[in-house]
Amino acid sequence: MPERRVVITAAGIVCAAGHNTDEFFDALIAGKTGIGPFRRFDAGGLTVRQGGEVPLGCLASPPPLPGRRTWDPIVDTKAVLAWNALLQIIGDIPENAGFCTTMGLERIDMDAIIHPDPGKRPVCPEYPLTLFPGAVWRSIGRAGPVSIQASACAAGSISIGTAFRDIRSGRADAVVAGGTDSLLFPYGVHAFASLSALSERNDLGARALAPFDRDRSGTLLGEGAAFLLLEERDSALERSRPVLAEILGFGASMDAHHWVIPDPTGAGAAAAMRAALADARLEPAAIGYLNAHGTGTRHNDAMEARAILDVFGESTAGLPVSSTKPFTGHLLTAAGAVEAVASLLPFIRGFLPPNLHLSTPDPEVKLDIIGGGARAARPRAVMSNSYGLGGQNAVLILGAPDHTRKAGT
Amino acid sequence: MTAEDRRADQIADRTHPLAAIPVIVEAVLVNGQGEWPAGPGDTASPDETIPPRDRKFLDRQMLLLTRLARMFTRHWSDLDSRTVPVHLGLGPARTDLTALLRWGGRVEPDAALPMIQPAGAVGLLPNTPLSWLSLAFHLHGEGAVWSGFVEAGATALIQAAALVEAGTPEALAIAVDCPDVTFVPAVLSHPAMAGDTASPRGLPPETAVALRLRSGLAKDTARPAGEWCTTLLGIVTGQAGTDADEQRDHAVRAGLLPADGKIGMIDGDRLAGLLGPVRTSLLPAGVALAAIGSFGAGLFAIDACDSWNCRRTAFVEVRHA
Numbered sequence: 001m002p003e004r005r006v007v008i009t010a011a012g013i014v015c016a017a018g019h020n021t022d023e024f025f026d027a028l029i030a031g032k033t034g035i036g037p038f039r040r041f042d043a044g045g046l047t048v049r050q051g052g053e054v055p056l057g058c059l060a061s062p063p064p065l066p067g068r069r070t071w072d073p074i075v076d077t078k079a080v081l082a083w084n085a086l087l088q089i090i091g092d093i094p095e096n097a098g099f100c101t102t103m104g105l106e107r108i109d110m111d112a113i114i115h116p117d118p119g120k121r122p123v124c125p126e127y128p129l130t131l132f133p134g135a136v137w138r139s140i141g142r143a144g145p146v147s148i149q150a151s152a153c154a155a156g157s158i159s160i161g162t163a164f165r166d167i168r169s170g171r172a173d174a175v176v177a178g179g180t181d182s183l184l185f186p187y188g189v190h191a192f193a194s195l196s197a198l199s200e201r202n203d204l205g206a207r208a209l210a211p212f213d214r215d216r217s218g219t220l221l222g223e224g225a226a227f228l229l230l231e232e233r234d235s236a237l238e239r240s241r242p243v244l245a246e247i248l249g250f251g252a253s254m255d256a257h258h259w260v261i262p263d264p265t266g267a268g269a270a271a272a273m274r275a276a277l278a279d280a281r282l283e284p285a286a287i288g289y290l291n292a293h294g295t296g297t298r299h300n301d302a303m304e305a306r307a308i309l310d311v312f313g314e315s316t317a318g319l320p321v322s323s324t325k326p327f328t329g330h331l332l333t334a335a336g337a338v339e340a341v342a343s344l345l346p347f348i349r350g351f352l353p354p355n356l357h358l359s360t361p362d363p364e365v366k367l368d369i370i371g372g373g374a375r376a377a378r379p380r381a382v383m384s385n386s387y388g389l390g391g392q393n394a395v396l397i398l399g400a401p402d403h404t405r406k407a408g409t
Numbered sequence: 410m411t412a413e414d415r416r417a418d419q420i421a422d423r424t425h426p427l428a429a430i431p432v433i434v435e436a437v438l439v440n441g442q443g444e445w446p447a448g449p450g451d452t453a454s455p456d457e458t459i460p461p462r463d464r465k466f467l468d469r470q471m472l473l474l475t476r477l478a479r480m481f482t483r484h485w486s487d488l489d490s491r492t493v494p495v496h497l498g499l500g501p502a503r504t505d506l507t508a509l510l511r512w513g514g515r516v517e518p519d520a521a522l523p524m525i526q527p528a529g530a531v532g533l534l535p536n537t538p539l540s541w542l543s544l545a546f547h548l549h550g551e552g553a554v555w556s557g558f559v560e561a562g563a564t565a566l567i568q569a570a571a572l573v574e575a576g577t578p579e580a581l582a583i584a585v586d587c588p589d590v591t592f593v594p595a596v597l598s599h600p601a602m603a604g605d606t607a608s609p610r611g612l613p614p615e616t617a618v619a620l621r622l623r624s625g626l627a628k629d630t631a632r633p634a635g636e637w638c639t640t641l642l643g644i645v646t647g648q649a650g651t652d653a654d655e656q657r658d659h660a661v662r663a664g665l666l667p668a669d670g671k672i673g674m675i676d677g678d679r680l681a682g683l684l685g686p687v688r689t690s691l692l693p694a695g696v697a698l699a700a701i702g703s704f705g706a707g708l709f710a711i712d713a714c715d716s717w718n719c720r721r722t723a724f725v726e727v728r729h730a
Contacts, residue, residue, distance in 0.1 A: 130501030134717030145719045147564040150535035150556035252551035256543040390540030
């Protein structure tokens with residue numbers, strides 16, 4: 001039986017840079033960041049006071065689910081974000097589709113613990129995250145299996161990558177894959193800041209998040225959700241579904257190096273890229289754009305640049321690279337999903353997203369970082385990197401909608 | 410029936426088979442009832458072997474995983490840690506119960522924030538148990554963590570088996586039930602869960618299971634007399650609501666079982682009688698018990714239904730060499 005091909009036929013997204021794909025793509029092309037001061041809570045006592053916050057007031061509330069009649073966007077942020085991203089594609093989802101999502105950390109609302117009000121809130125006020133994906137999936141009448149991917153900042157890409165495999169192998173015909181996350185509450189921001197991963201340069205505003213810049217000072221948190229509808233290609237074409245892109249390959253690895261710090265040699269990151277290229281049966285030179293993990297931390301960006309050079313070798317010179325985190329902040333488990341949507345931009349609009357806030361390129365980073373504005377280009381294949389705290393690495397390769405595989409493959 | 414016909418039939422039934430080729434299964438398992446296979450070396454105190462700098466990150470779940478990993482690295486000494494993929498199913502909600510109880514209503518925000526230390530933050534990351542395994546046992550292959558109740562362990566098993574089916578020489582599926590760090594906070598916060606997603610029989614017992622899955626091409630590899638040889642024939646995923654006979658019929662139509670094949674059904678109740686009411690590890694633990702020889706020789710359907718009426722049924726064939 002010929003290998004089944006997997007295409008993306010719909011995408012939904014909510015993040016600081018846009019509440020749907022059109023808004024998000026407009027922001028990427030215009031170079032308009034969504035990062036700003038936290039407005040949802042008093043951040044005066046925190047060392048980090050800005051990030052990629054989504055205004056929640058205009059978002060729809062998820063439907064009533066078993067055990068949960070109402071939703072509080074402040075407390076149930078991730079569920080609300082996920083629901084609003086799903087709503088954008090809900091009409092396109094086949095009845096038998098599966099659902100694979102990230103849900104980030106189970107949130108502990110420290111305010112509720114510190115100021116308990118038994119009459120209003122339980123100890124751990126957020127709807128248990130494990131219950132949400134299955135409940136919402138059944139509530140919209142979809143029958144496929146539900147799974148929750150939890151591999152930290154690589155989870156969004158692993159969610160999409162394993163869904164891709166499920167369809168390619170025939171275990172599924174359609175899967176909605178992606179993720180949702182938010183750590184934008186005092187306890188979450190402080191917990192992440194305690195890892196020394198966040199930029200405390202509040203004075204710089206959004207420019208504090210500057211991946212691959214010589215003076216980069218750390219990342220900033222964001223929040224949001226993004227989901228892709230993955231379908232078997234022939235089935236999608238038979239039903240005249242629009243093809244946004246094809247998924248060509250997926251690879252993953254582990255650093256086995258440190259609890260938090262990535263392997264400085266980039267060996268694990270490179271292994272994941274090589275695995276994805278092998279899975280896609282592509283040579284490095286076939287990749288026309290690379291969406292980097294690019295967190296803006298000293299450790300990650302140096303490691304990632306080294307890994308890219310290692311994998312791409314001479315092809316690095318012709319490989320445009322950017323991180324889109326300065327638009328959204330770091331969405332943690334949802335990052336890979338949001339960045340997979342960003343990686344659709346070249347196929348849909350014909351532009352490569354820029355790497356905002358690159359003032360002084362790091363001389364140690366010998367890559368073609370897309371400084372300035374968006375760059376017009378229509379690559380045939382793009383790579384999206386995701387590297388998780390703790391050393392889980394995942395890489396996706398997407399192809400243009402009319403991507404042609406070599407004969408016999 | 411051609412493969413295409415079978416596939417069309419399965420899709421019509423909303424069932425999706427796995428494993429066009431058989432997958433050889435070996436297992437190690439730790440449970441409150443004991444561990445298998447037993448042997449010297451499992452009694453080493455974690456404190457003696459874990460570097461002091463790492464101890465502060467380890468919770469009970471990770472100690473359980475450490476014990477499990479010591480077992481499988483000893484029994485499977487030829488495991489290639491540089492390449493073997495690991496899919497790990499963990500319970501939901503890695504919340505810090507100790508912190509909840511310590512802080513609950515007794516400190517002011519300004520006092521609470523400094524109490525959050527890097528070790529605590531790392532401990533809350535959902536992938537930290539896998540990070541620890543990879544660090545301690547030098548695992549460099551593909552790694553992924555799945556969260557939830559029944560579906561987490563089932564997904565870990567399905568994804569690991571799928572890799573072998575696709576040509577990866579071997580893969581590990583690991584699943585853990587550890588109520589200390591997973592289940593208790595969820596039940597505390599939502600007592601209704603006890604009658605919804607939790608078993609009325611009580612909290613799951615501490616259980617950790619690792620399955621080593623290898624290509625069925627190695628099926629005929631000679632084994633010492635007396636060993637159990639277990640083959641995972643496939644995993645069918647579908648909507649619940651069907652009974653055991655219908656599940657068996659699905660397996661026959663999928664070509665996983667002969668039409669006249671006799672089959673033993675192993676469901677959650679039967680597993681609970683052996684292990685206690687395991688949840689996250691339910692499907693992998695059922696396969697492990699089959700591999701251990703707990704059910705004797707024959708064909709078995711290990712059945713696990715998640716909270717969302719999605720059933721995963723693993724079909725295994727157990728022989729005695």
